[in-house]
Amino acid sequence: MATKIRLQRGGRKGYAVYRVVVADSRTPRDGRFIEKLGYYNPNTNPSTVVIDFDRALYWVETGAQPTDTVRNLLKHEGVYLMKHLKGGIKKGAFDEAAAQERFDAWKQTKLKGDEAIADKAAKALKDAAAKELEAEKKINEAIAKKIANKKAEAVVAQAEAAVAETTETA
Secondary structure (H helix, E strand, O other): OOOOEEEEEEEEEOOOOEEEEEEOOOOOOOOOOHHHHHHHHOOOOEEEEEOOHHHHHHHHHHHEEEHHHHHHHHHHHHHHHHHHHHHHHHHOOOHHHHHHHHHHHHHHHHHHHHHHHHHHHHHHHHHHHHHHHHHHHHHHHHHHHHHHHHHHHHHHHHHHHHHHHHHHHH
């Protein structure tokens, strides 16, 4: 039986959420599956990916063929790196502790990169909000000046009218 690791669509129209499943390659996209490995939500920023690492590694090692999108998700999670490292252990290039150490170092680097991207996005959002607030303050100051000028003109006109009235009566 040829197995594939693929996405199974869910959610509503215009808001797709996917399950990552292992299924027979002959079954329909949203049909029966062998095992659910996790889910993928591309609607969040950054997109949410939750995959059972050990089961995904098991299926990749037993020969299940992932689709292109799922392959990218698995690479992002490090499944293919761990498969590569396990191959090195089998060949005797290094031991299991060294492989785990390499994987942990890669994971830390990946987390730092993800945090840097998230911080950059948050900073850009904060800067945009500050810029918008500054523009709004300038507009409000201009409106306040116009109102102050109108009030001053009204006071001057009222004072002139009072002076003219007192000179007429005198």
